[in-house]
Amino acid sequence: MREKYEPVIGLEIHAQLKTESKIFCGCSTRFGDTPNGNTCPVCLGLPGALPVLNREVLRKATRAALALHLHINHESIFSRKNYFYPDLPKGYQISQYDRPFSEHGWVEIPTSERNATGQAIEWRMKRFGITRLHLEEDAGKSLHEGMAESATKSYVDLNRSGTPLAEIVSEPDFRSSWEAYDYVQFLRRTLLYVEVCDGNLEEGNFRCDANVSVRLKGAEKFGTRTELKNLNSFRFLQKAIEYEIDRQIEVLEAGGRITQETRLWNEREAKTVLMRSKEDAHDYRYFPEPDLPPLLISEAFIQAQREVMPELPEARRRRFVAEYGLSFDDAAQLTDSKGLADYFEAVVKASGNAKAAANWMLNELVRELNHSGKSINDSPVTAEALAAMIEMIDNQTISGKMGKDVLIEMYQSGKAAKEVVEALGGAQISDVEQIRAMVEQVVAGNAKQVEAYRGGKTTLFGFFVGQTLKASGGKANPQIVNQVLKEMLDS
Amino acid sequence: MELREQSIKAVRQQIAAKKISAVELCKAAFARIEKLADLNAFISLTREDALAQAQAIDQAAQSGAELPPLAGTILAVKDNMVMRGVKTTAGSKILYNYIPPYTATAVERLQAAGVIIVGKANCDEFAMGSSNENSAYGIVKNPWDTERVPGGSSGGSAVAVAAGMAMAALGSDTGGSIRQPAGFCGIVGLKPTYGRVSRYGLIAFGSSLDQIGPFANSVEDIAQLMNVMAGRDPLDSTSSEKATDDYVAALDGDVQGLRVGVPKECFGEGLDAEVREKIEASIKKFAELGAEIIEVSLPHSEYAVPVYYLIATAEASSNLARFDGVRYGFRAEEAYTLKDMYNRTRDEGFGAEVKRRIMLGTYALSAGYYDAYYGKAQQVRALIEGDFRNAFDRCDVIVTPVTPTPAFKLGEKTANPLEMYLSDIYTITLNLAGVPGLSMPCGLASNGMPIGIQLISRHFDEARLLKAAHNLEQATGLGFKPRAIEGL
Numbered sequence: 021m022r023e024k025y026e027p028v029i030g031l032e033i034h035a036q037l038k039t040e041s042k043i044f045c046g047c048s049t050r051f052g053d054t055p056n057g058n059t060c061p062v063c064l065g066l067p068g069a070l071p072v073l074n075r076e077v078l079r080k081a082t083r084a085a086l087a088l089h090l091h092i093n094h095e096s097i098f099s100r101k102n103y104f105y106p107d108l109p110k111g112y113q114i115s116q117y118d119r120p121f122s123e124h125g126w127v128e129i130p131t132s133e134r135n136a137t138g139q140a141i142e143w144r145m146k147r148f149g150i151t152r153l154h155l156e157e158d159a160g161k162s163l164h165e166g167m168a169e170s171a172t173k174s175y176v177d178l179n180r181s182g183t184p185l186a187e188i189v190s191e192p193d194f195r196s197s198w199e200a201y202d203y204v205q206f207l208r209r210t211l212l213y214v215e216v217c218d219g220n221l222e223e224g225n226f227r228c229d230a231n232v233s234v235r236l237k238g239a240e241k242f243g244t245r246t247e248l249k250n251l252n253s254f255r256f257l258q259k260a261i262e263y264e265i266d267r268q269i270e271v272l273e274a275g276g277r278i279t280q281e282t283r284l285w286n287e288r289e290a291k292t293v294l295m296r297s298k299e300d301a302h303d304y305r306y307f308p309e310p311d312l313p314p315l316l317i318s319e320a321f322i323q324a325q326r327e328v329m330p331e332l333p334e335a336r337r338r339r340f341v342a343e344y345g346l347s348f349d350d351a352a353q354l355t356d357s358k359g360l361a362d363y364f365e366a367v368v369k370a371s372g373n374a375k376a377a378a379n380w381m382l383n384e385l386v387r388e389l390n391h392s393g394k395s396i397n398d399s400p401v402t403a404e405a406l407a408a409m410i411e412m413i414d415n416q417t418i419s420g421k422m423g424k425d426v427l428i429e430m431y432q433s434g435k436a437a438k439e440v441v442e443a444l445g446g447a448q449i450s451d452v453e454q455i456r457a458m459v460e461q462v463v464a465g466n467a468k469q470v471e472a473y474r475g476g477k478t479t480l481f482g483f484f485v486g487q488t489l490k491a492s493g494g495k496a497n498p499q500i501v502n503q504v505l506k507e508m509l510d511s
Numbered sequence: 512m513e514l515r516e517q518s519i520k521a522v523r524q525q526i527a528a529k530k531i532s533a534v535e536l537c538k539a540a541f542a543r544i545e546k547l548a549d550l551n552a553f554i555s556l557t558r559e560d561a562l563a564q565a566q567a568i569d570q571a572a573q574s575g576a577e578l579p580p581l582a583g584t585i586l587a588v589k590d591n592m593v594m595r596g597v598k599t600t601a602g603s604k605i606l607y608n609y610i611p612p613y614t615a616t617a618v619e620r621l622q623a624a625g626v627i628i629v630g631k632a633n634c635d636e637f638a639m640g641s642s643n644e645n646s647a648y649g650i651v652k653n654p655w656d657t658e659r660v661p662g663g664s665s666g667g668s669a670v671a672v673a674a675g676m677a678m679a680a681l682g683s684d685t686g687g688s689i690r691q692p693a694g695f696c697g698i699v700g701l702k703p704t705y706g707r708v709s710r711y712g713l714i715a716f717g718s719s720l721d722q723i724g725p726f727a728n729s730v731e732d733i734a735q736l737m738n739v740m741a742g743r744d745p746l747d748s749t750s751s752e753k754a755t756d757d758y759v760a761a762l763d764g765d766v767q768g769l770r771v772g773v774p775k776e777c778f779g780e781g782l783d784a785e786v787r788e789k790i791e792a793s794i795k796k797f798a799e800l801g802a803e804i805i806e807v808s809l810p811h812s813e814y815a816v817p818v819y820y821l822i823a824t825a826e827a828s829s830n831l832a833r834f835d836g837v838r839y840g841f842r843a844e845e846a847y848t849l850k851d852m853y854n855r856t857r858d859e860g861f862g863a864e865v866k867r868r869i870m871l872g873t874y875a876l877s878a879g880y881y882d883a884y885y886g887k888a889q890q891v892r893a894l895i896e897g898d899f900r901n902a903f904d905r906c907d908v909i910v911t912p913v914t915p916t917p918a919f920k921l922g923e924k925t926a927n928p929l930e931m932y933l934s935d936i937y938t939i940t941l942n943l944a945g946v947p948g949l950s951m952p953c954g955l956a957s958n959g960m961p962i963g964i965q966l967i968s969r970h971f972d973e974a975r976l977l978k979a980a981h982n983l984e985q986a987t988g989l990g991f992k993p994r995a996i997e998g999l
Binding site: 064065072100104106110111112303305307310313 | 835
């Protein structure tokens with residue numbers, strides 16, 4: 021059944037731009053402060069107050085637009101979107117409508133369907149169009165529970181009112197829920213990379229709505245779409261789209277018709293439910309905001325931002341593969357955040373060993389970080405410290421096995437590798453002469469075993485290794501012990 | 512002490528010379544306000560703050576300190592401008608208990624310059640009206656004839672000055688709300704260029720048209736007030752960065768060679784014969800003073816009223832959305848759902864004219880109608896602005912009537928909104944174009960009511976505008992004082 025149809029999905033993302041103050045006033049954008057503490061006449065929408073654009077918002081929006089290959093309009097205008105809601109203090113939201121900040125962008129990203137266990141089946145590159153990125157202010161929050169008189173009253177917190185948002189609207193280019201999933205992940209990572217958004221879904225500073233329709237394969241015309249809201253995590257987004265595709269196909273197969281409506285994802289029941297039908301849709305009565313002059317962006321301003329743009333994640337992933345010989349997966353993981361990628365390159369630079377840097381980071385360090393809930397930026401083991409440890413392995417001061425213990429100790433104590441190794445009883449003994457002396461003693465003290473070994477009982481080799489290591493207090497380099505023993509016993 | 516006799520400059524000098532005290536002046540103002548309470552010019556009084564300010568000025572004078580430029584000026588402020596801690600209603604029930612936490616920039620600048628604010632002047636609700644009959648706090652009466660309207664929407668401000676309750680007042684002008692009441696009450700009123708005076712703290716009606724301006728007894732006093740009020744305000748993105756002029760200094764000099772434009776469209780059908788006569792006499796006066804009189808044309812003026820009532824109401828429908836009963840002001844009792852609370856609050860809180868305009872504006876912006884109404888209106892607005900540009904290629908100042916007739920009777924036009932709207936026919940084009948306009952008395956009608964004349968200049972050319980007005984004022988003579996209350 022499913023094979024007959026092709027899903028068509030478009031995504032709208034609201035990303036909070038990372039600025040100290042709000043978009044049209046000087047109030048703080050800090051999350052979690054005392055309700056209504058970060059407010060003033062402007063963001064409270066008091067009579068007579070007027071908006072003044074925060075220039076920092078433009079710097080952030082420019083970087084976001086550049087990262088998404090959007091064309092930035094030298095002149096755009098703010099418009100009012102009119103609707104009534106208790107957390108919208110002016111009765112309108114200052115947004116952009118027919119002349120947005122930027123338009124006509126795209127991204128080309130790796131995407132893959134997933135198997136039943138969630139594993140990627142086959143990564144391929146696909147290009148998705150981005151219709152526009154425009155600027156707007158956020159509304160406040162209505163609180164319906166948890167307050168003193170919540171039983172009879174709703175509360176409004178306007179701290180979020182006036183927080184700067186970039187609304188990023190995609191073309192209807194996605195053909196599966198996983199494509200949509202990969203895109204929003206990619207978009208979030210990109211915005212984090214260019215340092216314009218914190219991408220924190222829980223604090224609501226990265227929010228996503230999806231428009232979903234299905235059509236018979238080969239059909240030109242789009243089917244009727246529904247809009248999905250309340251997609252509070254990437255997984256919800258993917259599950260909700262998946263559910264909605266199935267629901268729509270089921271309706272069509274039963275001879276029904278899809279109605280244009282807005283639906284909410286209900287995670288508990290794992291389904292989408294009707295929020296409002298088209299008849300109840302708002303007429304937002306957009307018109308140009310008379311309190312703000314047209315927004316002018318000069319080429320010089322754009323150029324200045326272009327110059328401070330970091331390398332973008334996709335380009336960096338490709339470079340990691342080409343330059344360091346990493347696998348697709350390792351490169352993808354290491355470029356997942358700018359912090360991780362920067363750390364990796366710092367380790368490579370200091371140690372000269374890219375493979376080891378990747379392995380130690382992805383196998384050991386990331387696990388420790390996840391375990392203690394830290395990000396790479398707060399890692400107790402600096403890139404230089406990890407590089408120093410890798411060097412100790414490379415020059416055989418310690419064994420790889422020992423390295424694991426050393427790294428954990430470094431992570432927990434914040435000490436340098438050398439210090440940790442000494443505390444663990446000193447460095448590995450790799451001096452051949454020193455080891456030969458120990459081996460000589462072992463051989464001399466176990467004449468019977470030597471005889472048996474030379475008589476063909478070669479399984480005794482391990483016994484000699486063990487005895488030598490024991491004699492060294494565990495510090496002898498096992499490889500060298502092996503080598504010396506072979507020389508002495510087999511000669 | 513007769514406030515209508517006092518100029519801003521003279522009051523400051525006399526206080527500095529300790530010939531009069533600011534407290535005395537302030538008390539005289541309140542005595543007059545009490546005596547003429549029936550005119551209903553004020554919604555609230557700020558007696559204590561006023562007296563405290565007056566005392567501070569007197570103390571400064573005693574200590575020999577240099578007094579600020581407007582020291583002792585008794586000022587009324589239209590009740591649609593916010594003042595920290597002072598009830599501000601905009602003439603509406605929906606803000607009956609609203610105490611703002613901040614002060615409008617224009618008011619703040621005047622306060623810093625030493626004015627004494629005696630109270631908040633009555634006005635049409637949210638500045639919507641041409642007669643001051645739309646205030647939730649009662650109608651305001653014209654001191655020249657208490658059976659007649661004072662004009663609107665800044666009726667209370669005009670009356671406060673005309674009846675000697677204040678030396679000057681602040682009004683706001685969206686389509687003529689300063690110039691029309693100034694004309695009806697026989698005083699001087701200026702609507703500055705859009706962007707010349709900060710709108711921060713002015714409760715918005717039509718944001719792209721609103722402008723704060725002064726009322727006073729003379730052009731010179733208007734210039735004194737503008738010297739303080741005008742100029743860029745970082746809190747108003749639409750306020751201009753353009754440098755201001757010294758408007759008082761600009762008054763010096765004659766009008767020799769000034770090109771005075773007379774738009775033929777403003778002297779056609781509907782203009783009262785007496786008004787025409789007085790305006791023509793003023794034009795003659797300009798010619799006698801050495802100005803060159805030139806006929807100009809404002810061909811799109813005939814579309815101004817419909818264009819204005821689409822743009823102003825569209826913006827108003829959005830500006831007034833914030834009065835929803837959620838955060839401040841009036842909230843209807845016994846509403847049990849959100850929608851019900853919104854509907855009842857706005858139904859009971861707004862007056863009929865405000866509701867009419869909200870509906871008109873909402874309709875003009877609705878899906879499917881936007882292009883035909885709001886969009887088209889903006890296109891015609893650009894043509895009207897073009898008319899002024901073309902006219903000012905040929906002249907420096909334009910002269911028109913302020914209104915088609917002198918002040919009409921209370922209740923005369925309330926039943927017919929369209930007729931009421933047409934009383935703004937000569938003033939609204941300026942708001943649509945953004946150019947400044949000044950209204951000043953130019954004579955009396957046979958029924959004893961004052962007749963106003965409107966002078967217009969290019970954007971940000973207030974200096975030339977005030978100079979022309981000052982010259983005309985000197986030639987015509989002052990002394991247009993309301994006879995009806997002379998004896999009071």
